[in-house]
Amino acid sequence: MTAYEAVIGLEVHAELQTASKMFCGCAVVDSTSAAPNTVVCPVCLGMPGVLPVINQRAVELGLRVGLALNCTIPPFNQFARKSYFYPDLPKGYQISQYDYPLAIQGWLEIDLPDGSTKRVRIRRVHLEEDTGKLTHVDGSSLVDLNRAGVPLLEIVSEADIRSAEEAEAYARKLRAILRYLGVNSGDMSKGVLRMEPNISVRPVGSSEFRTRTEIKNLNSIRSLARACAYEIERQIALWESGGQVQQATLGWDEVRQVTVVQRVKESADDYRYFPEPDLPVLEISAEWVEEGRAALPELPDAKRDRFMRDYGLSRYDASVLVAEQAVADYFEAAVKAGGDPKQVANYITGEVFRQMNAEGRDREDIGAIKLTPAALASLVTLVQQGTINHSVARQLLETLYQQGGDPRALVEAQGLAQVSDEAVLGEVVARVLDANPAEVARYLAGEEKLLKFLIGQVMREMRGKADAQVVTRLLTEQLQGRRGD
Ligand code: ADP
Ligand code: MG
Numbered sequence: 001m002t003a004y005e006a007v008i009g010l011e012v013h014a015e016l017q018t019a020s021k022m023f024c025g026c027a028v029v030d031s032t033s034a035a036p037n038t039v040v041c042p043v044c045l046g047m048p049g050v051l052p053v054i055n056q057r058a059v060e061l062g063l064r065v066g067l068a069l070n071c072t073i074p075p076f077n078q079f080a081r082k083s084y085f086y087p088d089l090p091k092g093y094q095i096s097q098y099d100y101p102l103a104i105q106g107w108l109e110i111d112l113p114d115g116s117t118k119r120v121r122i123r124r125v126h127l128e129e130d131t132g133k134l135t136h137v138d139g140s141s142l143v144d145l146n147r148a149g150v151p152l153l154e155i156v157s158e159a160d161i162r163s164a165e166e167a168e169a170y171a172r173k174l175r176a177i178l179r180y181l182g183v184n185s186g187d188m189s190k191g192v193l194r195m196e197p198n199i200s201v202r203p204v205g206s207s208e209f210r211t212r213t214e215i216k217n218l219n220s221i222r223s224l225a226r227a228c229a230y231e232i233e234r235q236i237a238l239w240e241s242g243g244q245v246q247q248a249t250l251g252w253d254e255v256r257q258v259t260v261v262q263r264v265k266e267s268a269d270d271y272r273y274f275p276e277p278d279l280p281v282l283e284i285s286a287e288w289v290e291e292g293r294a295a296l297p298e299l300p301d302a303k304r305d306r307f308m309r310d311y312g313l314s315r316y317d318a319s320v321l322v323a324e325q326a327v328a329d330y331f332e333a334a335v336k337a338g339g340d341p342k343q344v345a346n347y348i349t350g351e352v353f354r355q356m357n358a359e360g361r362d363r364e365d366i367g368a369i370k371l372t373p374a375a376l377a378s379l380v381t382l383v384q385q386g387t388i389n390h391s392v393a394r395q396l397l398e399t400l401y402q403q404g405g406d407p408r409a410l411v412e413a414q415g416l417a418q419v420s421d422e423a424v425l426g427e428v429v430a431r432v433l434d435a436n437p438a439e440v441a442r443y444l445a446g447e448e449k450l451l452k453f454l455i456g457q458v459m460r461e462m463r464g465k466a467d468a469q470v471v472t473r474l475l476t477e478q479l480q481g482r483r484g485d
């Protein structure tokens, strides 16, 4: 039977975090913070005779993204009218870019689950304006134009993605970069970042491009991955059964976890693109490009490489830490406060994330937790110095996470310091052996796994505070001593 592979290209729309809209002075507002149709003006309402003006800040933010995605910035770009016949854009067209986009021919490096990396080529990055919002109720449609004219960046990849996992990796990396650049919050559930995969499949080894479908309405990266996986399987089944894939725009049904046909796709001809006569061709000088390049922050991949180099972290740990800038900052603050980098990384990606998950808190909010970076550093140091053991550290971390405070002070106040005194532990060990004669006999008869049980008993007596290494040694010694009994 033929093996198939997926061919996927992503179109991503990102609203730009500017103060005002793309072509007018209206503020950019959150959909929840303004009543419908209150943040509008003649320009974004599409009144006859008005003239658009390009928002310079939007161009700067777009430029940042183009540069971060290793694109070439052509010396000029141009806006174009794209015919659009829905009531959420009253002009009857959307101002976008077509023949001359802001940025072209870049690439994004993605990290694959097996630890390898791959470059996905970026075809283009262009500026456009967002549409308003339509709400359909009881047979009528409500129009809110607050979002009409909000600056939107479209980022289009080449069809270099070969699986749902790669699509997910691409989405995660791109989202992280947009957040690092401060151009977009990455909040897909609010619709400010929208990712639309174009999907086809073909026999492995072939270089053909078969008919594709495009999926819209994905409100999270997880949904993106699931929708891709579903659609890939659906298309393979179609080809295998002698059927054909129909070119279409699909939606993702979150409840049933299936793709559903929304409409048969328009072609570029239907959009009747032509150069926007009301806007000048936009020249981007070499100086402007270099200024933009110089102002780029350290991006996730560079930060990951620095974390590996400077702190000796594994590639995996470093990748997890840099996925959210807030987490990377928290990590570096804890290291600055004196925490051992590897231990700090372990605690963050283990216990701290576990606590945050349990609370339903996003990783990007790590800066707001009660366990401060300095407290984590001091906790890690207490373990390394042997003042407390790992199991006490875990309990203490939970307390610090819930209440805040200083680890050293808590260890003193609650008497949590580890006990390694051999005399004290030796007595407890003897008591535990006396109390468990059956288990001792079985151990001596060769059931070595009972050592774990006996260690557990001693730990319980010591309320978790015993030095596990000393306990293990004393237990083994005393058990040997009882062989002759
Ligand atoms: P349009 O502008 O009509 O949506 P484009 O040709 O610009 O179409 O491509 C949009 C996206 O679809 C790009 O990411 C591109 O790589 C991807 N794409 C194009 N052809 C295919 C195909 N046969 N299978 C999967 N993806 C494709
Ligand atoms: Mg498209």
Ligand code: ZN
Residues within 6 Å of the ligand: 021, 024, 025, 026, 039, 040, 041, 042, 043, 044, 045, 149
């Ligand atoms: Zn306006």
